[in-house]
Amino acid sequence: MLGSIVNGIxxxxxxxxxxxGISYILLIQNYxxxxxxTFFTLGAYxxxxxxxxxxxxSFPVVSFGPGLILAxxxxxxxxxxxxxxxxxxxxxxxxxxxxxxxxxxxxxxGMLFVLRSLIYLIWGPQLKNYISGVxxxxxxxxxxxxxxxxxxxxLATLIIVGxxxxxxYYTKLGKAMLATANDSRLAEIxxxxxxxxxxxxxxxxxxxxxxxxxxxxxAIQLRPIMGFTLLMAMFFAVVCGGDGAILGTLGAGLIIGIxxxxxxxxxxVIFDSTGIPIEMSGYKQVLAFLLLIVxxxxxxxxxxxxxxxxx
Amino acid sequence: xxxxxxxxxxxxxxxxxITLGYNLQWGYTGLFNLSVFGLAAAGGYTSxxxxxxxxxxxxxxxxxxxxxxxxxxxxxxxxxGGLIGMxxxxxxxxxxxxxxxxxxxxxxxxxxxxxxxxxxxxGIGGIHKPLSGFVGNDLSNWVYGILAFLIMxxxxxxxxxxxxxxWGRIQMAIKEDEKLTEMLxxxxxxxxxxxxxxxxxxxxxxxxxxxxxxxxxxxxSYTDIMMCFLPLLMxxxxxxxxxxxxxxxxxxxxxxWSVSEMVAxxxxxxxxxxxxxxxxxVGIVIISxxxxxxxxxxxxxxxxxxxxxxxxxxxx
Numbered sequence: 001m002l003g004s005i006v007n008g009i010x011x012x013x014x015x016x017x018x019x020x021g022i023s024y025i026l027l028i029q030n031y032x033x034x035x036x037x038t039f040f041t042l043g044a045y046x047x048x049x050x051x052x053x054x055x056x057x058s059f060p061v062v063s064f065g066p067g068l069i070l071a072x073x074x075x076x077x078x079x080x081x082x083x084x085x086x087x088x089x090x091x092x093x094x095x096x097x098x099x100x101x102x103x104x105x106x107x108x109x110g111m112l113f114v115l116r117s118l119i120y121l122i123w124g125p126q127l128k129n130y131i132s133g134v135x136x137x138x139x140x141x142x143x144x145x146x147x148x149x150x151x152x153x154x155l156a157t158l159i160i161v162g163x164x165x166x167x168x169y170y171t172k173l174g175k176a177m178l179a180t181a182n183d184s185r186l187a188e189i190x191x192x193x194x195x196x197x198x199x200x201x202x203x204x205x206x207x208x209x210x211x212x213x214x215x216x217x218x219a220i221q222l223r224p225i226m227g228f229t230l231l232m233a234m235f236f237a238v239v240c241g242g243d244g245a246i247l248g249t250l251g252a253g254l255i256i257g258i259x260x261x262x263x264x265x266x267x268x269v270i271f272d273s274t275g276i277p278i279e280m281s282g283y284k285q286v287l288a289f290l291l292l293i294v295x296x297x298x299x300x301x302x303x304x305x306x307x308x309x310x311x
Numbered sequence: 312x313x314x315x316x317x318x319x320x321x322x323x324x325x326x327x328x329i330t331l332g333y334n335l336q337w338g339y340t341g342l343f344n345l346s347v348f349g350l351a352a353a354g355g356y357t358s359x360x361x362x363x364x365x366x367x368x369x370x371x372x373x374x375x376x377x378x379x380x381x382x383x384x385x386x387x388x389x390x391x392g393g394l395i396g397m398x399x400x401x402x403x404x405x406x407x408x409x410x411x412x413x414x415x416x417x418x419x420x421x422x423x424x425x426x427x428x429x430x431x432x433x434g435i436g437g438i439h440k441p442l443s444g445f446v447g448n449d450l451s452n453w454v455y456g457i458l459a460f461l462i463m464x465x466x467x468x469x470x471x472x473x474x475x476x477x478w479g480r481i482q483m484a485i486k487e488d489e490k491l492t493e494m495l496x497x498x499x500x501x502x503x504x505x506x507x508x509x510x511x512x513x514x515x516x517x518x519x520x521x522x523x524x525x526x527x528x529x530x531x532s533y534t535d536i537m538m539c540f541l542p543l544l545m546x547x548x549x550x551x552x553x554x555x556x557x558x559x560x561x562x563x564x565x566x567x568w569s570v571s572e573m574v575a576x577x578x579x580x581x582x583x584x585x586x587x588x589x590x591x592x593v594g595i596v597i598i599s600x601x602x603x604x605x606x607x608x609x610x611x612x613x614x615x616x617x618x619x620x621x622x623x624x625x626x627x
Contacts, residue, residue, distance in 0.1 A: 105405065114591055
């Protein structure tokens with residue numbers, strides 16, 4: 001029971017980072033990035049590719065080494081470059097000719113399948129792991145099994161969210177982004193270059209998405225479909241957090257992570273005791289999606305105070 | 312070669328039916344419905360459960376005639392489409408797309424997990440083609456292909472009548488200018504709902520025809536690539552908002568898709584990689600179409616509102 005809450009927190013912090021990547025695209029470019037989940041997978045696999053060149057090394061407590069950190073940074077850079085290139089080549093022409101929303105969604109949907117098939121082609125359908133050996137795991141009271149890697153993931157997520165929050169609301173570039181999101185023409189008049197803001201946003205989204213993917217690979221494992229199965233949960237974090245508000249996304253991400261792990265276990269107990277023959281382990285994704293529908297119909301601007309623009 | 316043409320006739324017609332239904336939703340009303348694969352799966356499973364001769368522990372085995380299976384498929388998919396519409400139609404464009412994608416995934420997960428309903432991942436086999444008892448195995452593909460083509464033509468005729476009526480013009484007006492249509496006193500939600508349900512029924516019929524052609528279905532027969540992405544490409548390639556374009560798009564894209572399978576057999580690539588290469592090529596095609604030729608092969612026939620000056624709005 002308690003163990004599933006811990007698992008939920010770990011999953012929730014990964015969902016938060018992925019959700020922030022999507023919400024940055026939503027903030028400036030006004031479309032839900034269907035490709036976000038697949039970029040997430042690509043980031044994780046890029047780090048895997050770099051790790052085959054870079055020696056892992058070792059750190060004292062955790063089971064990974066400095067090689068993984070280096071691979072993470074390289075994967076961030078490469079994914080940011082890829083996302084910027086996609087944005088420049090595919091979305092910029094659409095923005096220029098004032099295309100309706102549906103064109104952005106169609107392009108994102110097409111990109112999803114292009115990237116997914118590339119991942120299958122290059123790395124194959126097998127499950128993969130960053131760490132080959134057995135992980136160090138602590139067994140605590142109450143059935144909690146936790147490894148130092150997972151603690152690292154949660155702590156690093158909190159630190160990254162803090163950095164993003166500071167950058168967004170206390171630096172000049174962050175404020176310029178907010179101004180562009182609010183009124184791009186007015187922002188342009190006051191001397192903010194729209195083009196630069198679009199590039200910055202895409203780079204930030206790339207860095208966050210790559211981090212989320214690598215953390216998923218570190219805490220759980222690498223699968224070609226992993227980002228797509230988390231897509232609903234990420235969308236939930238964005239919507240429920242209040243149009244992508246940073247701290248709200250963190251809260252909503254933790255909520256959905258805990259619901260998927262802990263809530264499904266609770267429901268299983270309830271179903272078992274009442275005799276309803278439903279196996280909940282297959283329905284974790286559905287749970288995230290049902291919550292998303294409930295939030296969208298009742299509180300479409302999130303359950304937390306404030307939004308991305310007005311915190 | 313002759314056998315290939317028969318197979319092309321069958322699958323092309325099946326995809327043309329699904330594409331016609333999708334074109335009504337996306338091409339005419341502008342609903343970016345991503346639950347097509349779920350709706351098609353619901354239709355396929357309904358028809359199989361109704362017409363199958365034996366059940367073997369799961370629901371089904373009623374042995375009803377083929378036509379009842381099609382009607383049942385249309386009804387179940389229509390009801391599901393209606394439920395989806397009630398839950399999601401009042402949402403904005405992007406939220407609607409997300410929620411319908413989630414609903415499609417939900418239907419697929421239910422079919423995977425509930426063995427009493429669908430036999431889970433093992434699927435249902437031994438589905439018979441209609442009339443195959445009379446004509447034997449050699450001709451059954453031809454007979455089925457002609458039957459599917461005729462059903463497709465019937466749906467096409469009915470849809471042409473529907474979209475040329477005032478009802479169809481209102482749908483196009485909703486796509487081009489939603490607020491204007493609402494100001495003219497049309498209930499936008501109700502029109503969208505009708506379009507979603509009608510399109511879902513046609514998609515359900517398409518899914519059922521697919522199941523009877525394949526002879527064996529499992530939840531993975533209706534993947535998001537084959538049953539949502541490919542119809543989407545067919546609609547966009549033929550020109551959204553154009554029923555003739557949908558049929559042309561379905562046959563052209565399916566022809567290219569199946570020829571690419573044969574060509575790939577001669578290339579020195581391992582067979583596990585071929586489906587992914589095809590998906591990659593199809594994805595690149597759809598993105599390039601949007602980038603350079605948003606009107607598709609034929610393009611839309613008419614624009615209703617004269618205020619829709621933006622070329623992309625008319626094209627989409």
